[in-house]
Amino acid sequence: MRALPLLVLVLLCGCSLNSDPVDNAPHEVLGEECDLDHEHRQHEAGHACSETRWFFTQPWAARWYWDKLLRDGFVLLALAAAVTLLSRRRGS
Amino acid sequence: MTEGPPIVVEHLVRTFQVKAGLARVEAVKDVSFNLEPGEILGFLGHNGAGKTTTMKCVLGLLHPTSGRARVWGLPPGSAGARARLGYVPENPDYDQSFSSLELLRAFAGMRGLGGTEADWRKLLERVGLRGWETMRLKNYSKGMRQRLSLALALQSKPGLLVLDEPTGGLDPIARKEFRDIILEENARGASIFLSSHLLSEVESVCNRVIILNRGTVVRTGTLEELLGGEETHRVSYLEDRTAREVTVPSDALQNTIDMLRAKGFPVTGVERSWKSLEEVFLSATGARS
Amino acid sequence: MKGVLVFSVMTLRMLFRKRTPWGILIGVLLALFAIAQVPSFSVGNQGRFILDFGLFGIELGALVLALGLAANLFPQDREQRTVMPLVAVPLSRWQYLLGRFLGAAMVQASALLVSCAGLVVILLIRGIRVPGDILPATVLIVSEGWFLLATVFFFSFFTSPPLNWPLTTILFVLSQMSVRDFVGLAPSSPDLMRGLRLLLPHADVFHIKDPLAHGFDVAPQFFALAVFYGLCYTAFMLSLALAVFRGRDLK
Numbered sequence: 089m090r091a092l093p094l095l096v097l098v099l100l101c102g103c104s105l106n107s108d109p110v111d112n113a114p115h116e117v118l119g120e121e122c123d124l125d126h127e128h129r130q131h132e133a134g135h136a137c138s139e140t141r142w143f144f145t146q147p148w149a150a151r152w153y154w155d156k157l158l159r160d161g162f163v164l165l166a167l168a169a170a171v172t173l174l175s176r177r178r179g180s
Numbered sequence: 181m182t183e184g185p186p187i188v189v190e191h192l193v194r195t196f197q198v199k200a201g202l203a204r205v206e207a208v209k210d211v212s213f214n215l216e217p218g219e220i221l222g223f224l225g226h227n228g229a230g231k232t233t234t235m236k237c238v239l240g241l242l243h244p245t246s247g248r249a250r251v252w253g254l255p256p257g258s259a260g261a262r263a264r265l266g267y268v269p270e271n272p273d274y275d276q277s278f279s280s281l282e283l284l285r286a287f288a289g290m291r292g293l294g295g296t297e298a299d300w301r302k303l304l305e306r307v308g309l310r311g312w313e314t315m316r317l318k319n320y321s322k323g324m325r326q327r328l329s330l331a332l333a334l335q336s337k338p339g340l341l342v343l344d345e346p347t348g349g350l351d352p353i354a355r356k357e358f359r360d361i362i363l364e365e366n367a368r369g370a371s372i373f374l375s376s377h378l379l380s381e382v383e384s385v386c387n388r389v390i391i392l393n394r395g396t397v398v399r400t401g402t403l404e405e406l407l408g409g410e411e412t413h414r415v416s417y418l419e420d421r422t423a424r425e426v427t428v429p430s431d432a433l434q435n436t437i438d439m440l441r442a443k444g445f446p447v448t449g450v451e452r453s454w455k456s457l458e459e460v461f462l463s464a465t466g467a468r469s
Numbered sequence: 470m471k472g473v474l475v476f477s478v479m480t481l482r483m484l485f486r487k488r489t490p491w492g493i494l495i496g497v498l499l500a501l502f503a504i505a506q507v508p509s510f511s512v513g514n515q516g517r518f519i520l521d522f523g524l525f526g527i528e529l530g531a532l533v534l535a536l537g538l539a540a541n542l543f544p545q546d547r548e549q550r551t552v553m554p555l556v557a558v559p560l561s562r563w564q565y566l567l568g569r570f571l572g573a574a575m576v577q578a579s580a581l582l583v584s585c586a587g588l589v590v591i592l593l594i595r596g597i598r599v600p601g602d603i604l605p606a607t608v609l610i611v612s613e614g615w616f617l618l619a620t621v622f623f624f625s626f627f628t629s630p631p632l633n634w635p636l637t638t639i640l641f642v643l644s645q646m647s648v649r650d651f652v653g654l655a656p657s658s659p660d661l662m663r664g665l666r667l668l669l670p671h672a673d674v675f676h677i678k679d680p681l682a683h684g685f686d687v688a689p690q691f692f693a694l695a696v697f698y699g700l701c702y703t704a705f706m707l708s709l710a711l712a713v714f715r716g717r718d719l720k
Contacts, residue, residue, distance in 0.1 A: 153694075154691075154694055157674065157694040157695060157697065157698045160701070161694075161697045161698045161700075164698075164702055165701050165704060167705050167708070168701070168705045168707070168708035171709060171712050172563070172708045172712070174712075175711060175715045176715070236719070236720075239557040240556075241553055242719065242720065243716075257556075265558055266558065267554060267557045269550065269553050269554055273549045273550050274554070277486045277487075278482075278483070286475055286476070290471075290472040290560055290564075291472070291558070292471060329554065332554065332558075
């Protein structure tokens, strides 16, 4: 039972790994090139590459992001079920 | 599944941490008892004796430090234990924005009971809340909330009623009505676990009594055992022409008479009497030796 | 489950009878109205400004609603002893938590949808085109609001309301930050900051106000998956809240 908080932390870390799109972006879309997306829309000058507005203009990111959301969701659900079951044993 | 007694408490210990310190206070120390089916068990003790703590452990509101409690053979707070339970807490309170009828309807829904509004109105009438059914609880007195609490406890016709100081805020007539309802429920077959400061109340409804002092059971038994076993004598005498009385245990009777005569106080009468529950309680808790 | 639904309806009615949700809703609507009054150079810019700040206002409304509705719910139940007769007999602890949560979540969602309608009305009055994705954007905020609500419930089982407000607000602010921005808070210990950030949710998935204001298309998969992520995080926070509540004594 005492290991539960540790287990939660470890799994939560695992679930959130590689969470920033910038960490996973192909090299060529970073730096100066991120000011211009594939649909030739202009971003505002100095806008950070990691924000959602930029993300939505990056076709490469979509697949990666869907996978991440799905994986994180299932890990969180598994964690929720584990915490609920283990706390029931402690409560009774 | 074998069904156990309504309540079994085995070596229950509950400690509380003293605020902002390492010291711990033992509120309940190694308490064990059973409530048998159909019994009305009185739970007596002064403030802080551990009555409410024990009751809350039985209800699953508090976790015991060690030992265990079982309700119908099941862990406290489990669905099976709660299904056949009615509870009247000390100083009950509910959301003020609801009426008693709304609350009865909601509690019935939560418990999956199939009663109708007419049933709930009848129940409210039984506990003396006729005419107050649709009034919001913020207009209720303490006694009326206690009546509502009893109605909620009786709603499912439970096999076990746990009553924690149920008549604390009631006037004498309402107390009598409460007592009558407790006896009616017991006649229906419900087992009752009653905690009360009112010794006369316990004396008039309970089959068996447990006296708790500083978290420990100091006396337990049926009323006959507790009261009958404590035979005493009332000795009347004159002191400077003033009539006085003293009540002494039977084994101290002869010594008392001899002492009074030695002092020159004429003994005018000796009467056999039995201790009241109050005397038993005071003697057991050390308030009177 | 029927017990949970009945209790959630009871909670919903109780909350609607209080002034708090109405007060917060009026506050959000007034803020939206104030945003629409800010002068701008062109209609295009103004539309973008109203949408961007309007959705941000609704998001802040979600935070304030979560705190206003739930921070005091359990502490008040405990103080007034209303929780005892509930948890002793008709409800188990998980039913109590879920019933209270669902009731508050419904009130919060209703208030956010009304705020969204208010924003649409303001855009129409100003003669600005209403983007079709404004409703999904609000649903994402509702999803974020439920996560915040679950967080407030989690804190409410072991802190007082005055402490719950700053704790939830700090979590709200930190979970909006990208990893890079978060590490920037303490650049001298990047590994520690990176590790800490991994424990926080990624609330940026709930934000599509920027793409919406700039007229970008947002894929339906994004809405579905972001709502799924939000609901999963909500379930996780509720499970943590339940673990704390189950270990608590009701004195």
